[in-house]
Amino acid sequence: MRIQFPQVELNIYNKNNPVExxxxxxxxxxxxxxxxxxxxxxxxxxxxxxEGKFHAGQSIGVLPPGITDKGKPEPLRLYSISSPSDGExxxxxxxxxxxxxxxxxxxxxxxxxxxxxxxxxxxxxxxDIVKVTxxxxxxxLLPENAEDFNYVFFATGTGVAPxxxxxxxxxxxxxxxxxALIFGAPYRTDLLYESYFREVEGTNKNFHYIPTISREExxxxxxxxxxxTQLFDRQKLLYPILKQENTLIYICxxxxxxxxxxxxxxxxxxxxxxxxxxxxxxxxxxxxxxEMKRAVKTGERMFLEVY
Ligand SMILES: Cc1cc2nc3c(=O)[nH]c(=O)nc-3n(C[C@H](O)[C@H](O)[C@H](O)COP(=O)(O)OP(=O)(O)OC[C@H]3O[C@@H](n4cnc5c(N)ncnc54)[C@H](O)[C@@H]3O)c2cc1C
Numbered sequence: 308m309r310i311q312f313p314q315v316e317l318n319i320y321n322k323n324n325p326v327e328x329x330x331x332x333x334x335x336x337x338x339x340x341x342x343x344x345x346x347x348x349x350x351x352x353x354x355x356x357x358e359g360k361f362h363a364g365q366s367i368g369v370l371p372p373g374i375t376d377k378g379k380p381e382p383l384r385l386y387s388i389s390s391p392s393d394g395e396x397x398x399x400x401x402x403x404x405x406x407x408x409x410x411x412x413x414x415x416x417x418x419x420x421x422x423x424x425x426x427x428x429x430x431x432x433x434x435d436i437v438k439v440t441x442x443x444x445x446x447x448l449l450p451e452n453a454e455d456f457n458y459v460f461f462a463t464g465t466g467v468a469p470x471x472x473x474x475x476x477x478x479x480x481x482x483x484x485x486x487a488l489i490f491g492a493p494y495r496t497d498l499l500y501e502s503y504f505r506e507v508e509g510t511n512k513n514f515h516y517i518p519t520i521s522r523e524e525x526x527x528x529x530x531x532x533x534x535x536t537q538l539f540d541r542q543k544l545l546y547p548i549l550k551q552e553n554t555l556i557y558i559c560x561x562x563x564x565x566x567x568x569x570x571x572x573x574x575x576x577x578x579x580x581x582x583x584x585x586x587x588x589x590x591x592x593x594x595x596x597x598e599m600k601r602a603v604k605t606g607e608r609m610f611l612e613v614y
Contacts, residue, residue: 308553310607313451315365317442319356322383325370325438326355330431331401341496344410345465346429349395349403350439357441359399362392363472364448367404368440371427384424385443387559387612389468389500391475405468405499447557447612449473457485457554459545461534461568464492464499466560469612471500473557474514478507485548487515489541491534491560493522517541535567538575549577556580556609565611566596569603580609 320326331351337343350367352358361367366385373381386404395401408429409422431437447469450456453476460470467490477486492498498518508516521531526540538545548554549572556572558565572580573591585602587594605611 308455309452310456310555311451312446312448313362315362315442315445315448316360317445318440319360319442320368320440322368322370322440325368325440326357327436327438328352328355328357330433330435330437332433333429333431336405336499338496338498341494343497344408344429345497345499346406346408347389347403348406348428348431349390349401350437351401352394353400357402357439359393361388361390361394361399361402361442362448363388363390363476364469365442365444367402368443369424369428370438370440371424373423381423383440385614386428387465387468388442389471391472391479393479405465405471407465444612447559447610449476450555453477454480454482454484455553457548457551458487459548459554459556460486460488461556461558461560461564462488462490463534463560463564464497466558466564466613467499469559470557471503474504474507478511483513484553485513485515485551486511487517487545487548489517489519489534489537491519491521491564493520495520495523515544533567534564535571538568538571542575546575549575549580554608557612558610559612562613565605565613566599569599570594573603580606582606 329351331349333346333348336347337345366387368383370383371381388402389405390403393399406425406428409425411420413420504516507514517537519532519534526532570591582604587602
């Protein structure tokens with residue numbers, strides 16, 4: 308089945324020519340008990356060239372104020388659009404993203420480390436103005452002929468953002484093919500858009516929501532469940548979908564999450580999703596991580612966005 312991506316407009320605004328837009332709303336998306344703060348933030352793009360231009364799966368650029376330690380202007384950061392292609396409003400004027408405040412202890416100094424842009428953006432309130440760019444991204448999209456495919460979406464954390472948008476797009480088109488969303492989070496309190504995915508699951512037999520909580524309930528053998536372990540634990544459901552020639556895999560979230568998924572696919576003989584630059588032998592779970600990075604790439608039916 309030929310995968311035809313829609314023609315999308317890119318970088319109508321760029322870092323040298325950003326556009327100022329107001330924040331329409333900003334709400335906490337994690338549950339109150341979660342130590343992580345992730346916000347669902349909506350931009351009002353009305354009256355700008357960005358109106359109606361974003362597709363689910365694309366990203367918006369944000370330019371935080373200030374200068375870096377090296378005296379340069381703060382660079383642009385990208386955030387996935389989490390709204391459907393026609394926006395939260397249905398007219399492409401209000402587009403949202405899902406931002407995690409980066410907060411940690413500094414690796415070397417042991418002092419509090421706070422990411423610049425995620426904390427800037429998360430502190431903005433309705434009516435505040437922000438400089439944005441975009442749209443960005445032309446391959447992490449649903450195909451134009453979206454109805455011809457099944458989808459297996461793997462997400463960790465804010466990586467679920469583009470899939471919320473894509474699933475909303477598919478639901479609007481009354482998609483009939485299979486859709487599985489495997490969503491990994493450390494604790495139940497970190498699951499995002501849970502009520503929406505449950506609602507879709509309740510009304511669509513072809514939608515399979517598979518939350519995967521790594522630090523609560525262990526698997527039968529005592530190990531931790533991760534998105535890739537669902538290839539085994541939910542094999543009965545996922546394998547027949549993955550074996551179909553018109554199934555596409557999308558992966559979004561933490562850098563490195565693709566490794567286990569690639570190993571899981573290879574160990575189940577699902578090499579059709581992979582391109583091997585060099586033959587690798589033996590148990591895929593014993594492949595050397597660096598060698599694997601060099602030898603295995605995503606195939607034509609697998610799309611990756613990790614950060
Ligand atoms: C295509 C794409 C889509 C994205 N979508 C989203 C999204 O939907 N939601 C989202 O939240 N993010 C998303 N991101 C990530 C986002 O762009 C930013 O990278 C993220 O918000 C962190 O930016 P920051 O300015 O807050 O942190 P920065 O100030 O840029 O700090 C991050 C840097 O600090 C380093 N660092 C991290 N922790 C520590 C520590 N404890 N001690 C010392 N150094 C540390 C990291 O190595 C990194 O280099 C996306 C990225 C890409 C490329």
